[in-house]
Amino acid sequence: MMAGPRVLIWVQHLLGVGHLHRAASICRALLRQGATPLLVSGGLPDPTLHGIDGIGFVQLAPARARDATFKILLDINGEVVTEEWKSTRSTMLQDVVNNFAPDMVITELFPFGRRQMRFEMMPLLQMLRGMPNRPLIFCSVRDILVDRGKPQHDVDSITWLQEYFDAALVHGDPSVIAFENTFPMAEKIRHMLIYTGYIAEQHVIPYTEAGIDEVLVSAGGGAVGMALFQAAIAARPLTMARDKTWRILVSPLENPHNITTLREKAPRGVIIEPVRPDFPGMLHHCLLSISKAGYNTMMETLGGGTRAVVVPFVGGNETEQALRAALLAKRGLMHMLPEPEMTPQTLAAIVDHALASPKPDPTAIRLDGAEETARCIRAEIEKHRR
Numbered sequence: 364m365m366a367g368p369r370v371l372i373w374v375q376h377l378l379g380v381g382h383l384h385r386a387a388s389i390c391r392a393l394l395r396q397g398a399t400p401l402l403v404s405g406g407l408p409d410p411t412l413h414g415i416d417g418i419g420f421v422q423l424a425p426a427r428a429r430d431a432t433f434k435i436l437l438d439i440n441g442e443v444v445t446e447e448w449k450s451t452r453s454t455m456l457q458d459v460v461n462n463f464a465p466d467m468v469i470t471e472l473f474p475f476g477r478r479q480m481r482f483e484m485m486p487l488l489q490m491l492r493g494m495p496n497r498p499l500i501f502c503s504v505r506d507i508l509v510d511r512g513k514p515q516h517d518v519d520s521i522t523w524l525q526e527y528f529d530a531a532l533v534h535g536d537p538s539v540i541a542f543e544n545t546f547p548m549a550e551k552i553r554h555m556l557i558y559t560g561y562i563a564e565q566h567v568i569p570y571t572e573a574g575i576d577e578v579l580v581s582a583g584g585g586a587v588g589m590a591l592f593q594a595a596i597a598a599r600p601l602t603m604a605r606d607k608t609w610r611i612l613v614s615p616l617e618n619p620h621n622i623t624t625l626r627e628k629a630p631r632g633v634i635i636e637p638v639r640p641d642f643p644g645m646l647h648h649c650l651l652s653i654s655k656a657g658y659n660t661m662m663e664t665l666g667g668g669t670r671a672v673v674v675p676f677v678g679g680n681e682t683e684q685a686l687r688a689a690l691l692a693k694r695g696l697m698h699m700l701p702e703p704e705m706t707p708q709t710l711a712a713i714v715d716h717a718l719a720s721p722k723p724d725p726t727a728i729r730l731d732g733a734e735e736t737a738r739c740i741r742a743e744i745e746k747h748r749r
Contacts, residue, residue, distance in 0.1 A: 367397040367398050368466040368467065369398070370740055372403065372471060373405070373487075374386040375426070375471070375473075376404075377406065377477075378431060379583040379585035379587075379614075381659040382471055383404055383409055383412060384564075384659050385471070385503075385534070385562050385659055387402060387414065387418070388564050388733040389737065390418045391414055392566075393737045396734075400418050401420070401465070402421070404420070405425065405483075407426075407427050407439065408425065413567070414564075423459075424451065424452045425438070433479065450482075453486050456483050456487055460490070466498055466499065466748070469502070471504075472502070472503070472504055473502065474524055475502065475508055475524075475531075476509070478516065488523070501530050503534065506535020506542065506561070507544075507687055509682055509683050510680075510682050517546065518548070520548075521552060524555065525552065529555075530555050532739065533556050534559050534560070534561060535559075536560055536729045539690055539728055540690055545683075559735045560730065561732045562658075562730075563662035563663055563666035563732070565730065569641035573610075573639075574646075576649070577607060577645075579653070580592060580609060580612065580654070581612040581652070582613075582654060583660060584638060586618065588617065588655065589617055589625070590702075591654075591655065592625055594707055595710065596628060596633060598711040599632075599711075601707060601708065603715050604650060604714065609633045610633075610634040611634065614637075615638070642663075643666075646663055647667040651714065651717060652669050653673075653710075654673055655676050656687065661673065665691075666730050667725070668723060669722070669723070670723070671717065671723070672699075672710070673692075674699075674702050675701070694727060695720075696728075697717075698720070
C-alpha cells in the first residue's frame with residue numbers, strides 16, 4: 364500500500380494570525396484524509412493556535428512586520444532583521460524541507476505576496492526545482508489580493524509562478540468574487556488556478572460555555588483593534604443589547620497602556636480579556652459578533668450562522684477586508700460599517716439593525732475549502748506519483 368502523502372506548508376504571518384490559522388485548518392484536513400502534514404511557521408508564536416495534535420510543527424526564527432506597511436521585518440526582540448539572520452533562517456528552512464522529504468510543498472501567499480521573504484523563498488524554490496525527485500510546488504492564496512499599485516509586482520508574481528509552481532490554490536468561491544477581479548493578470552495563469560471554496564473550520568471547533576447570548580467584540584491577533592473596542596464600549600448603552608454582556612477580546616500585541624486604559628473605562632457588564640482559542644466555539648452561540656473583517660473571522664462567523672457587524676481594517680492601504688465585507692454584506696450575510704464612518708452612534712445603529720435581521724444562512728457560500736483543498740492535494744500527488 365502506498366504511504367500517505369507528505370505535505371509541507373510554509374506560512375508567514377506578519378501582523379495578525381489569520382494566515383497561520385488558515386494553514387493549520389488545511390493541515391487538519393490533510394491529517395483527517397490520511398496525509399502527513401508539516402506546518403512550518405515563520406511568524407511569532409500564537410497561543411491561540413489550537414487543534415494541531417498529530418500535525419508536525421516547526422517554528423522558524425520568528426519575524427513580524429513593524430507596521431501595517433509590511434516593509435520592515437523585526438525579529439522576536441523587536442530589532443530589524445539582519446542579513447545574517449536572514450541567511451541562518453533560509454538555511455534552516457532548506458534543512459527542514461530536506462529532512463521531511465515532502466511530496467508537495469505549499470507556500471502560503473507567496474509569490475502573490477510576502478515579497479519580504481524572497482531571501483528564503485527564492486533559494487528554497489531553486490533548491491526544490493533541482494531535486495532529482497522534485498516535489499509538487501503549490502501556492503495557497505486567498506480570494507482577494509491587496510492592490511499595491513505596483514504593476515511590476517504582478518509581473519514578478521506571474522513569472523515566479525510559471526517558473527517554479529505547478530498550481531495555485533485559491534481559497535474562495537468565484538460566484539462571490541473571481542481571482543481576476545483583484546489580480547488583472549490572472550488570465551495568463553488561469554489554467555493554474557484551482558478554486559477550493561472558503562476555509563472555515565467545521566471539524567475542530569473548541570467546545571466552550573463562554574459567550575452564550577453575549578455580544579463578542581474582536582479584532583483578530585494584530586494590534587489594530589483599539590478604536591473598535593473604544594467605540595463598542597461607548598455604543599453599548601445606545602443599543603437594544605445594552606443589558607447584555609459584551610465581551611471584548613484583545614490581542615496581546617495591542618499597546619499595554621491602551622489595554623489598561625480600556626479596562627479602567629469598561630463599565631459593569633463589559634468583560635475585557637485576551638483573545639482566546641475557543642473563540643470559534645463562542646461564535647456558535649453568541650448574540651452578535653462585532654469585529655474587523657479578516658478572512659478567518661468572517662468565515663468562522665458565517666460557519667456559526669452568527670449575526671455580525673464588521674468594520675474592515677483599512678490601514679496601510681489595505682483593500683482586501685473592505686471588498687470582501689461589501690460583497691458578503693450585499694448578500695445579506697453580515698452588516699458592514701466602513702471604518703472612517705465609525706462613531707459610537709453609527710456603530711449602535713448598525714448593531715440594532717443586525718440584531719433585528721435574520722441570522723445568515725451558512726450554506727449561502729462554499730465553506731468546505733479545507734476539505735476540498737486536502738482532497739485536491741491528495742489527488743494531485745497521486746497523479747504525480749504515477
